Amino acid sequence: MTTSKKKAKPQTPNNVSISAHYDAIVIGTGPGGEGAAMGLSKQGKTVAVIERAPEVGGGCTHWGTIPSKALRHSVSRVVEFKKSGFDLNSNVSEKITFQSILKHTERVIKDQVDLRKGFYVRNNCPIYRGEASFVTNKILAIRNAAGEVEHIGAEQIVIATGSRPYRPSDVNFNSRRIYDSDTILSLDHQPKSIIIYGAGVIGSEYASIFRGLGLRVDLINTRDRLLSFLDTEVTDSLSYHFWNSGVVIRNSESYEKITETEHGVEVHLESGKKMRADCLLFANGRTGNTNTLGLENIGLKANSRGQVDVNEHYQTTVDNIYAVGDVIGYPSLASAAYDQGRIAAKAMISGNNEGELTRDIPTGIYTIPEISSVGKTEQELTELKVPYEVGRAQFKHLARAQIGGVNVGFLKLLFHRDTKQLLGIHCFGERSSEIVHIGQAIMEQKGEGNNIEYFVNTTFNYPTMAEAYRVAALNGLNRLF
Numbered sequence: 001m002t003t004s005k006k007k008a009k010p011q012t013p014n015n016v017s018i019s020a021h022y023d024a025i026v027i028g029t030g031p032g033g034e035g036a037a038m039g040l041s042k043q044g045k046t047v048a049v050i051e052r053a054p055e056v057g058g059g060c061t062h063w064g065t066i067p068s069k070a071l072r073h074s075v076s077r078v079v080e081f082k083k084s085g086f087d088l089n090s091n092v093s094e095k096i097t098f099q100s101i102l103k104h105t106e107r108v109i110k111d112q113v114d115l116r117k118g119f120y121v122r123n124n125c126p127i128y129r130g131e132a133s134f135v136t137n138k139i140l141a142i143r144n145a146a147g148e149v150e151h152i153g154a155e156q157i158v159i160a161t162g163s164r165p166y167r168p169s170d171v172n173f174n175s176r177r178i179y180d181s182d183t184i185l186s187l188d189h190q191p192k193s194i195i196i197y198g199a200g201v202i203g204s205e206y207a208s209i210f211r212g213l214g215l216r217v218d219l220i221n222t223r224d225r226l227l228s229f230l231d232t233e234v235t236d237s238l239s240y241h242f243w244n245s246g247v248v249i250r251n252s253e254s255y256e257k258i259t260e261t262e263h264g265v266e267v268h269l270e271s272g273k274k275m276r277a278d279c280l281l282f283a284n285g286r287t288g289n290t291n292t293l294g295l296e297n298i299g300l301k302a303n304s305r306g307q308v309d310v311n312e313h314y315q316t317t318v319d320n321i322y323a324v325g326d327v328i329g330y331p332s333l334a335s336a337a338y339d340q341g342r343i344a345a346k347a348m349i350s351g352n353n354e355g356e357l358t359r360d361i362p363t364g365i366y367t368i369p370e371i372s373s374v375g376k377t378e379q380e381l382t383e384l385k386v387p388y389e390v391g392r393a394q395f396k397h398l399a400r401a402q403i404g405g406v407n408v409g410f411l412k413l414l415f416h417r418d419t420k421q422l423l424g425i426h427c428f429g430e431r432s433s434e435i436v437h438i439g440q441a442i443m444e445q446k447g448e449g450n451n452i453e454y455f456v457n458t459t460f461n462y463p464t465m466a467e468a469y470r471v472a473a474l475n476g477l478n479r480l481f
Contacts, residue, residue, distance in 0.1 A: 025154040030058020032325025033160030035341025041123040074101035075212035133294035163326035166285035191278035198284030208368035231377040314344035364433035372436040375424035391476020399463035411468040
């Protein structure tokens, strides 16, 4: 544990001796916990953080966002190499395996851990290692790996414990053939085929990764279409791209049983279909990490998904307890979690809500190609009876895309027919998660600043992918009459 200025050590009502007392304690060091801890410490509060993993960063750094995106980056480079047409040694790409690209991922994780650890050191936030549980609403017990228990106290506590993959009891996750999104990074053999159960963000991203490595991929979707929260044109494009690359998508399916065989794993679907592969990735839902917190000791209840309800201040039903990040559910994004932590810190200090999340939170999905969007979809605008128009730009017509060999993808702008106000931005293709922020910046402007004509009247660097905004804006304005 690092050192920091500690407050006096009062005795607890039940005579449990505490070793230190702080203004605030944050449970978890993922994006939400980091945002809260930094926000509080920079306002002069004494803050301690508790982390049960060996290193800081939470699931985002060690098992989720960072590893999967680092894997995706490596695989997308392999895909580009295979499509480049250069007369290079073809054996190079054939030697690339899941295990070999993990080395790049491990380096990125280490760099992220070193960076984030430095934040706590520089802001004098001691890090306690172990499993936290509530004794009272102001006292926490911390059990370390050796089984030793230490008690610390604080006036306010933030729950930022994140989430974990949902594991149904009838699936044997002890099998070396069956993985979830946390354990897939421990894959120690080179399969030739994989079944991915669950076609949400995680399932779709890993379908891209494994197909890019040349595996036969079966993607089982429990819903009727992929990523149904996105604009239909975008999800249709992803479905087509998956089909064109060889991924088999099975929509509206659920498993009856999953069994391990001598040579792999079999999935029996309720529709009567049977599927076989070398291994299976179960990626169907997540659960909030609240089961070991002892919430019953403070009268706080989690819902069936392990999530805690909060108000607009991120305050739970226990006045001095706050919660942020995946543990409160939607939107379950690392970017939003950090902002939630920062906003909760302000509320804890001032007692009122001095900030809120941006109105339109961008979504970034790191499939191959990427998807990113912000604002309303066509379906939402139609349902709301908003008179909108569409402007499109296909990447294959951009000079920068042609230079980079990018022939898949598009940018779609939705805007009000009368006011020309931007209503939604939807991007499919490489660098989508970067491109979308140009439009987001304009969409967040007030009054006349939020107008699609901005993209026509400004000057973009040439050649760039950003030029897609000018092309899409002209395309949309030409539709008006």
